[in-house]
Amino acid sequence: MTLTSKTLRKAIVDRALAGQPTSPLCPHARECGGCAFQDRAYADQVAAKAAVLRELYASSGIRVDGFVVVPSPNPFAYRTRMDYVATKGRFGLRARGKFNYIIELTTCHLIPPAAFAAAQAVWRRAGELGLPDYDIRAHTGFLRYVVVRRNLNDELLIAAVTAAGGDEATMAALAETALAQPGVTGFHWLVNDTLTDLSFGEPRRHWGAAELAMRIGEMVCFVGPNTFFQNNVYLADRLIGDAVEAAAVEPTMRVADLYGGVGAIGLHLARRAASVDCVEAVADSVTLAQRNAIANGVANLNPICADTLEYLRAQPAGSLPVIVADPPRTGLGPQVCQELLRIGPQRIVYVSCNPLTQVADLQILTVSYRVIGLRGYDMFPHTPHVEAIAVLERAA
Template identity: 60%
Template sequence: MRAKEFRQLVTTLAREGAPVEPRCPHANECGGCAFQDRTYADQVAAKASALSRVFAAAGIPLPTGPQVSVVPSPDPFSYRTRMDYVATKGRFGLRARGKFNFIIELQTCHLIPPSAFAVAHKLWLTAQILGLPDYNVRSHVGFLRYIVVRRSPNERLLLAAVTAAGAYDEAMEQLAATALAQPQVASFYWLLNDSLTDLSFGQPLRHWGQELLTMGSTPGQLLIGPNTFFQNNIHLLDQLCAAVLAATTASGKPVRVADLYGGVGTLALHLAPHVGMVDCVEAVAESAALAERNGAAAGITNFRAIAQDVLPFLREQSPAAYPVVVADPPRTGLGPEVCAELLRLGPQRIIYVSCNPLTQCEDLHVLAAAYRLTALTGYDMFPHTPHVETLAILERHV
């Protein structure tokens, strides 16, 4: 099964559920939501069924029977910590479902609080008044590509304008002033993406207001920037962190833990007070630097932020160096080489968080040479979409 087929499976199963009146009038055409017009309980059931089918088809025995459970989001709306709104051809919104070049013009959006969307929309309207031309994704002419919203649990916002190159310094100053005049806005960034690649990330040219956005976490506070990764469900993250902690300490206090693909330290810093030492390994230098800064700000001394690719880091370690390994890789998964290194190192437990159950299944097949799956749980980090997060617990059996 390919990723597209999995998404289609979830969508088909969800659409078999009971219809409801969607909050958004564009719910049946906007790419931000796939099935907002179905009950949330049916959405969660569809994801549980799809996961069960995928793992069964992959021949991976489930420890609790044929059905995977999926933890629902406490609120299926206003859950996202990041939204990227497109500005093109005089429209502001999200791409139409299945139509990359067509933008659904939005007046509100329920994936973030409507008040946060209103700030982003006001920023785009101001850009229009200031003469900042939208970017045309077909002709590659224009300036303003995206308005990005990053949002903290206490509803503070970091906004970013992603642009092509252009001599609009004075107008961008005025746009920043408009952004910071909104009471919930802490930061405004100007990010440059002058390539032909359609990305909502870019090189920071300037920022106004606070340098970073503070995200609630335990312990202390996590700082993120405009380009750094952070889990996108503001309501469900604490439950996922708690589950990772419970699995990490299930057999007592481990002496050392490796947190692979650790980002800004979200999981590692949550684990640190309960383990001997935790190494947070992150290839993106900006995120690794923030992880180190976050650890220092929290006063945590049994924590190391290591700016290195995961594979060479693992190759430098001795067998049994880590009793527990936590991994939260990108959608491509761990891959055969990282799995081979984990088999060589032989941690007693591997705690594997995945945003792609298909690549996770591939990795579990490789790791089955020495590990058995003892728990598998889904987390609905992206309500109204076909995406689902999974948490797999592996125990060494040889």
């Protein structure tokens, strides 16, 4: 099976849409880009992802015996983060396949109703304060996104992502409205003054709490408005727990957690290892990883702000018996894979949010490794996205 990201998504969507129809909760489910097949039975969605991934792995020469996709315990209200677009008097998400068209939402079932209502209240108040929506075509206006993050306790951190300009007094008034919403603990003003359409920005100021506490397994991880965190509040524990178990770390080991973010995986590894290098290129995430280590009483996590490739190039062969990696959608890439082959850890646990790049990397790594475990995780119900963990062991 030769696929691109687009054709992989289409294969999953087509397979899912062949499943049992069901009544979607959202009236916009068939047109909104937030959901591709909310109108199909959830079990059929999961089965579609498993079937397409089995074909992908098998066609690439990777064993798939017993491969399954773990379903989300709840396919609704699962997101830990949602980025709502504000443009031309509309508040919602982009239409499926129409980047410049926004589906105006009055509710969204990907997060709890109170979280959506809080974000919408901020957008409405911005209009009352004379803060115009941003026009992505004309590059005019001010308010680009309202971002809401939530944890299992339904505490919320909200961010307004704006273009340049604005004044602090008006934003303080907007913050007052945000903090008055049920569950909201903090409000951030982020500035994206580029032409690039991003729901992240440079922090200008915050009101209330600066971070949100996310419970993951036996740890609490603080996250900010710009930092990455697994986006399924119900399945993140299972994903991270399985990755840590698969690492089979022993108390004498020095371990590397690559693309470690705020330390969610590394902190759990540290409870089992002699030391863990948590390697992350984003400085804000490294700062939070340091804070999270202190908050959880973990003294043997070493947050390192570095590019993964440069970090690996500095490690002697045989110096790391176990490596866990959770790269972005671009995957590890040939250079990082070659460094892993040179260092030669006994075990590699590869957490991936893009099966295509994972497969490409596995085809390089299996020169010296055997895939001894492979499992999918439906972190994004109603979408074609799926995560997977591959466990590799060095061949004798």
